[in-house]
Amino acid sequence: MEAMLAETLKLQTQRLSPRLRPALIERPETHFQFYFRDGEPFHLSVAGDQCRFEPGIVADPDINLFIDTHETCWALLDGRMEGMTAFLEGRYRADGNIVLSQLLLYLFDAASDRATAHEVRD
Secondary structure, three states, X not given: OHHHHHHHHHHHHHHHHHHEOHHHOOOOEEEEEEEEEEOOOXXXXXXXXXXXXXXXXXXXXXXXXXXXXXXXXXXXXXXXXXXXXXXXXXXXXXXXXXXXXXXXXXXXXXXXXXXXXXXXXX
16 A cells, blocks of 8 residues: 555656746745545655655654545645635644645646636737
């Protein structure tokens, strides 16, 4: 199970890294710890313009996030689920630097996966 999580996190790092918006976090290094009701814990480390998801628990995280499932986590990071909706449904909460919990929801540019249409007028 742990090997499968490691592979998933590697793929998510590759998928989300190009969409990272590091300017949102004005810190040299930040560690987000994710705990799940259903699923193994993992963490996200952001340093400069690099990010990496890794299995397990990081020492001294900047914020602890408690989420019901891994799927909810990816939906929040992708922008497919609103943080307030997840919070009100009891699927998402944070302990620690609450500002970081809000920034996390915008850390990865959700628009990168979407087509943009523009209307041209004469």
